[in-house]
Amino acid sequence: MPEAAQVRSFIDDAVRWRRTGDEAFLLRLIRSSCSGVPHDVGAAYATLAGRTGDLLDAIDRGRLALPPPERDSVLLFVRRARLVCALPEDLPEDTLRNAIASTFVLRQAQDDKRQAQDDREYVTLSVSKGDGREKEIELAEPVEPEEAGGVPRWQKHFSASALNAYTECARKWFYRYACAAVEDPGSSASAYGTAFHLALEDFHGDFPRPRGADRLAMRNRVRECVTWAFERNRDGFETRVEFELQVRRAQRTAQRYVDWLLAQELEAPFEVLGREVSAELDLDGRAFVGFIDRLDRDERTGTVGVVDYKTGSIATSAAEYCEKVRRFRDFQLPFYYWARTAAGDRVSKLVLIPLKDALLDVRPVVLEVGKTIKLDDLERSREKMIELSTLLASGEIRRFEPTKNAAACTYCAYQTACANKPPAEAQRFGS
Numbered sequence: 001m002p003e004a005a006q007v008r009s010f011i012d013d014a015v016r017w018r019r020t021g022d023e024a025f026l027l028r029l030i031r032s033s034c035s036g037v038p039h040d041v042g043a044a045y046a047t048l049a050g051r052t053g054d055l056l057d058a059i060d061r062g063r064l065a066l067p068p069p070e071r072d073s074v075l076l077f078v079r080r081a082r083l084v085c086a087l088p089e090d091l092p093e094d095t096l097r098n099a100i101a102s103t104f105v106l107r108q109a110q111d112d113k114r115q116a117q118d119d120r121e122y123v124t125l126s127v128s129k130g131d132g133r134e135k136e137i138e139l140a141e142p143v144e145p146e147e148a149g150g151v152p153r154w155q156k157h158f159s160a161s162a163l164n165a166y167t168e169c170a171r172k173w174f175y176r177y178a179c180a181a182v183e184d185p186g187s188s189a190s191a192y193g194t195a196f197h198l199a200l201e202d203f204h205g206d207f208p209r210p211r212g213a214d215r216l217a218m219r220n221r222v223r224e225c226v227t228w229a230f231e232r233n234r235d236g237f238e239t240r241v242e243f244e245l246q247v248r249r250a251q252r253t254a255q256r257y258v259d260w261l262l263a264q265e266l267e268a269p270f271e272v273l274g275r276e277v278s279a280e281l282d283l284d285g286r287a288f289v290g291f292i293d294r295l296d297r298d299e300r301t302g303t304v305g306v307v308d309y310k311t312g313s314i315a316t317s318a319a320e321y322c323e324k325v326r327r328f329r330d331f332q333l334p335f336y337y338w339a340r341t342a343a344g345d346r347v348s349k350l351v352l353i354p355l356k357d358a359l360l361d362v363r364p365v366v367l368e369v370g371k372t373i374k375l376d377d378l379e380r381s382r383e384k385m386i387e388l389s390t391l392l393a394s395g396e397i398r399r400f401e402p403t404k405n406a407a408a409c410t411y412c413a414y415q416t417a418c419a420n421k422p423p424a425e426a427q428r429f430g431s
């Protein structure tokens with residue numbers, strides 16, 4: 001409870017602000033213990049507004065990401081400040097002081113009668129209407145925040161990447177899929193991935209069956225495909241230098257990819273059946289959709305291999321990826337498996353091809369169905385997809401919790417809006 005002297009000083013500043021409009025008095029108000037705003041939050045906003053020049057506007061815009069209780073306190077401060085601002089200009093000094101005290105729910109020892117009115121949570125002022133009559137203004141307390149409700153039922157299709165987002169961070173799913181919040185405009189990493197996928201899609205249109213005899217032609221063609229695909233995605237790179245560097249990186253990686261194709265062809269000849277193949281699956285009435293980067297047919301067994309290109313960080317071994325599947329952290333390859341199985345294919349392997357590092361040979365992560373990855377794990381993954389999609393379609397989730405894993409926040413596009421994200425991981429320094 002603020003002391004009488006603090007209350008008096010706060011009201012003095014409020015009166016001066018009301019009379020002069022000088023922002024300096026408003027900044028003193030929010031830093032005061034009478035403001036209802038925690039001191040560190042008030043000081044932070046006062047510092048920010050000292051630079052930008054408009055405290056109330058800065059709060060309206062949510063310029064500081066705050067946890068809900070602190071955010072509510074600054075919003076309440078704004079409402080009260082605006083009520084004071086709206087008071088008639090010709091109020092006598094005593095009436096103005098009492099109105100300010102009432103608005104900020106402050107007790108002035110010398111004004112018991114007015115305080116009784118504060119306890120009833122409103123103040124009534126007599127205001128001249130200019131025609132000799134008087135009207136009454138009631139200053140009401142702010143309404144209580146609305147009770148949280150569930151988000152609307154999810155009525156669109158599902159995808160493995162949406163479920164991956166949900167299991168990584170439910171709050172991220174909420175921002176991206178339920179709110180359709182504005183995403184970041186993309187990065188050079190995403191432009192690199194888009195261009196590389198496009199280049200390989202074109203390349204395999206010309207070379208569905210890698211053969212050693214075509215080595216030189218394959219090398220030349222993949223170079224052309226990379227050049228063309230990156231030109232088409234040039235706008236995704238911020239600077240010309242960045243663009244040139246990423247093209248060189250892609251050209252080196254593409255040559256290593258050709259090396260791997262030819263080695264693979266010697267080991268187990270295959271044919272590329274499809275590129276960017278649509279994958280559709282009905283799971284208990286829920287439609288799942290996606291696209292498979294490449295679909296291969298093993299020429300010896302006739303079985304099908306599902307291939308996913310990865311230009312970002314991925315599991316470094318089959319065991320690591322299988323563990324992610326078992327822990328329901330990744331649904332991509334299980335979804336492709338079930339989609340192609342439902343389409344009538346006999347899927348024998350699921351492959352991730354890392355295309356991130358131009359300095360390393362291409363070493364795919366290969367999951368042989370029934371051996372490296374067990375059918376039971378694929379079945380459990382399928383059941384989990386049904387469970388999660390049913391939950392997300394129910395419209396009954398009342399709270400989407402932020403992740404506890406700070407690493408998931410590192411590249412999250414919603415960091416600024418996300419008030420409850422976990423504290424950042426400690427910085428690591430090399431010796």
Ligand code: SF4
Binds near residue numbers: 171403
């Ligand atoms: S910042 Fe972190 S907690 Fe917040 S939505 Fe993104 S990943 Fe989730």
